[in-house]
Structures are given as structure tokens and as C-alpha cells.
Amino acid sequence: MSETNLIHLKAPNCWINDPNGFIYFKGMYHLFYQCFPYSAQWGRMHWGHAVSKDLVHWEHKGIALYPSKKDDRSGCFSGSAVEWNGKMHLIYTGVNYLQEDPENINTCLNDQFQSAQLMITSENGMTFDNLADKKTILPPIEKPHMGSKTHTRDPKVWREKDTWYMVLGSSVEEKGRLLFYRSKDLEHWEYVSHAEKDNFGWMWECPDYFETDGKKVLIFSPMGFLKEGKAYDSAAICMIPEFDTKSCIMHLPDEFQFLDYGLDLYAPQSATDAEGRRVLVAWARMPEAVDGKWNGMFCIPRIVEVKNGHIYFRPHPNMTNQFTKKITSPLEAGKGGYRISVDMHQGSEINIGGYRILYQKNRVYADRSAVFAGHNEIRCQFETPEIREGNHLDIYVDANLIEVYINDGEYVLSNVVYSLSNEIQAENYEIFTTET
Numbered sequence: 265m266s267e268t269n270l271i272h273l274k275a276p277n278c279w280i281n282d283p284n285g286f287i288y289f290k291g292m293y294h295l296f297y298q299c300f301p302y303s304a305q306w307g308r309m310h311w312g313h314a315v316s317k318d319l320v321h322w323e324h325k326g327i328a329l330y331p332s333k334k335d336d337r338s339g340c341f342s343g344s345a346v347e348w349n350g351k352m353h354l355i356y357t358g359v360n361y362l363q364e365d366p367e368n369i370n371t372c373l374n375d376q377f378q379s380a381q382l383m384i385t386s387e388n389g390m391t392f393d394n395l396a397d398k399k400t401i402l403p404p405i406e407k408p409h410m411g412s413k414t415h416t417r418d419p420k421v422w423r424e425k426d427t428w429y430m431v432l433g434s435s436v437e438e439k440g441r442l443l444f445y446r447s448k449d450l451e452h453w454e455y456v457s458h459a460e461k462d463n464f465g466w467m468w469e470c471p472d473y474f475e476t477d478g479k480k481v482l483i484f485s486p487m488g489f490l491k492e493g494k495a496y497d498s499a500a501i502c503m504i505p506e507f508d509t510k511s512c513i514m515h516l517p518d519e520f521q522f523l524d525y526g527l528d529l530y531a532p533q534s535a536t537d538a539e540g541r542r543v544l545v546a547w548a549r550m551p552e553a554v555d556g557k558w559n560g561m562f563c564i565p566r567i568v569e570v571k572n573g574h575i576y577f578r579p580h581p582n583m584t585n586q587f588t589k590k591i592t593s594p595l596e597a598g599k600g601g602y603r604i605s606v607d608m609h610q611g612s613e614i615n616i617g618g619y620r621i622l623y624q625k626n627r628v629y630a631d632r633s634a635v636f637a638g639h640n641e642i643r644c645q646f647e648t649p650e651i652r653e654g655n656h657l658d659i660y661v662d663a664n665l666i667e668v669y670i671n672d673g674e675y676v677l678s679n680v681v682y683s684l685s686n687e688i689q690a691e692n693y694e695i696f697t698t699e700t
Contacts, residue, residue, distance in 0.1 A: 271660050312324065353385050410436070
């Protein structure tokens with residue numbers, strides 16, 4: 265199944281969530297993802313698989329990983345991909361339910377499960393032997409002062425010089441933390457250190473650590489971080505830490521940014537593109553299935569840059585270069601979606617099919633109340649911090665996800681929406697779609 269000229273990669277008539285195993289391998293981009301292939305709701309996790317030559321046009325390749333061992337019998341949770349000795353290595357969390365729900369065996373009761381870290385390889389990145397090739401490389405944690413036997417997951421692996429490093433999200437005494445390991449061969453791992461910080465939630469999911477522009481960047485998704493009493497109490501955040509590879513000691517600053525100020529994006533994962541740039545994707549959380557058939561999609565791949573101590577996220581140029589055909593109405597865009605380019609001024613507003621964007625007090629505000637009916641338990645109003653430079657917005661729109669890029673990624677504000685109309689109310693804007 266192919267997705268042609270669509271802004272966003274979406275679920276193939278099922279449920280998807282976290283992006284996994286994002287890698288450029290042998291001339292192709294591979295994006296795996298959490299998937300319950302039988303229904304448009306969360307269940308026993310598999311890994312779906314999509315490939316692309318350009319990060320724009322994606323082709324779904326079906327299921328890559330499925331539960332097959334004792335340590336992943338209840339699901340293949342999130343993980344990452346690396347290339348070594350010409351092979352793709354997928355390192356992921358396997359879960360084993362200790363108490364299944366008898367009414368739905370794809371879920372467990374009372375958080376009664378345990379987590380281990382597994383690895384599987386592929387010569388071509390397309391075929392995986394789920395029965396013969398899986399190995400458990402880290403069994404469930406048995407030392408509660410080190411990490412949680414249940415909530416330790418989402419390995420992100422990278423290489424520096426002659427050593428492999430792994431960071432895992434975990435929890436100790438209702439406080440989130442990161443666990444750092446190292447290895448020479450990807451199979452035998454040594455625990456080295458941990459990092460934590462007060463008042464940052466009870467569990468840190470989907471950690472990602474990398475360097476770009478000579479700067480270190482840490483991204484993770486703390487659970488229980490937001491205190492507004494809304495349905496999403498977790499959020500993806502990013503910061504610029506200090507990290508010493510010899511000791512694996514990481515110091516976290518007090519300052520942080522939200523990955524995206526729409527707060528819908530979660531569990532981001534990054535890789536390097538064909539030109540060596542750091543590129544990131546994230547899951548857009550959706551409270552209901554579209555047409556009852558599919559639930560879950562991914563944001564536009566975003567280049568990550570650090571300038572003057574600030575982390576920027578801008579659309580990958582491959583995507584930007586797609587939207588060059590000027591049109592006069594969203595109706596001309598069809599299923600391909602469209603991009604709006606607009607310079608806003610203090611007090612101005614643009615209404616995109618019921619989704620309102622306002623520019624006030626040097627901040628961008630968004631309100632999706634009119635296109636998010638029936639979901640009052642989830643936030644509908646959003647705002648960025650004070651903007652440092654300029655007032656230009658590039659807004660990518662399709663039927664269920666709007667991404668607002670402010671000043672080429674100084675801040676981004678993205679929201680899931682339903683029932684957008686094709687009417688735009690604004691002044692001095694331009695609309696672009698794809699050439700094909």
C-alpha cells in the first residue's frame with residue numbers, strides 16, 4: 265500500500281503509535297512503528313514497516329516484528345535501529361503480561377507485566393526472522409533501586425568511536441530516570457549510570473540523545489508531567505544537556521522546550537538523513553479513529569538544529585520542495601493537502617476550516633475547539649512562548665493534522681483535527697500544493 269503526495273504517513277487501516285527503528289539504510293529510509301494490525305485501537309504491539317526514498321512518499325511494507333518469544337509474547341514495544349557490519353540491527357523492548365485481561369488478552373491488568381530488551385537483525389532491512397533470530401540482550405531489571413522491572417523501555421542505541429551506547433527510559437519510586445549502558449558488540453551490555461531530575465514526571469518514555477551542529481540534544485517524553493487534569497498528562501520535551509561518554513554521566517539543565525507546542529505529538533525518534541542532517545518524526549495522538557478505520561499518523565519529518573541555545577524544528581527540505589504550486593483554494597489541493605504561507609501582525613487571525621490561529625503579544629495561539637467536537641477532556645487551546653524573531657508562518661494542512669511552523673522552526677504548533685471545512689478566512693496569505 266502506497267501513500268502518494270500526502271503530507272503525513274498515516275495508519276494503514278489499523279492502530280499505530282510510536283515511530284521506531286528510524287534509519288537510512290542502503291539507500292532507503294526505513295520507519296517502523298508500533299502497530300496493532302487487527303483493529304483501530306491499542307492492543308498487543310507489533311512493528312509495522314514503511315519505506316521511502318525521499319521522506320515524502322512512503323510505502324507500507326506490512327508487519328516486520330511480531331510477538332514470538334517469551335520475553336516479547338505480549339508485545340514488541342518501542343526501540344531503535346543501527347547499521348553494523350552491513351546489517352540492520354533492531355533493538356527494542358519486549359513485554360510479557362503476568363496478568364492478562366480475560367476479556368481482552370491483548371491488554372493486561374493492573375500494570376502486571378515485565379519488560380526486557382531484545383535484538384533482531386536483517387541483511388536487507390526488509391525481512392526479519394522472528395522465530396530464529398531474536399535475542400534477549402537485557403533481561404528484566406531485578407534491582408528496584410536501579411530501575412523498574414515493568415517500566416523500563418524504548419532503547420535508543422548509538423555509536424561513538426569503538427563503543428555502542430544505549431539509553432533507556434525507566435522509573436524508580438514514581439520518579440522518571442534514564443539508564444545508560446554500553447557495549448562492544450551490541451549483545452553484551454554493561455550498566456554504567458543514570459540521570460534523573462525532580463518534578464519531571466514518574467516515567468520517562470522514548471529517550472533520544474544525539475549531537476547536531478556540535479551541540480548535544482536530549483529528547484524524552486515524561487509521563488505525569490503536565491498537571492492540568494487533561495487526558496494527556498505526558499508530553500515530548502527537549503533540552504541541551506551535558507554528557508560525558510566515558511562515565512555516561514548526564515547533567516540535565518533546568519531549561520527545556522516542548523518538542524511541539526500543540527502537545528499532541530509524542531514519542532519522537534530521530535535519525536540522520538542521506539546528507540547527514542538530524543531528522544525527527546513523532547506520533548500524532550488521536551482520540552478517535554478516522555471513519556472508524558484507522559488511528560494514528562506521523563508528523564512531517566523535521567530537521568533539528570541548535571542556534572544560540574535554542575532548538576529549532578523545521579520541515580525537511582524534501583517536503584518543503586514538494587509544495588511549490590500556487591493555488592487559490594484548498595479545494596484545488598485534493599488529498600495531497602496544502603501549505604499556507606502568511607506573515608501575521610499583532611492582533612491578526614487566520615481561520616483554516618474552523619481551526620483558528622491568532623498572533624497576539626508576540627505569541628502564536630491556536631484554538632481547535634470547533635474541529636475537535638466531543639473531546640473536551642483534551643486541550644483545545646494552545647500557545648507558544650514569546651517569539652524571538654519575525655512573524656512568518658508556514659502551515660501544512662491535511663484533513664486530520666495541521667502543523668504550524670513559526671519562523672522556519674523557531675517553534676512548531678501541531679494539532680490533530682476532525683471535520684475541517686475548505687474555507688479559509690485571513691488576509692494576505694498564499695496557498696501551495698504539490699505539482700502532481
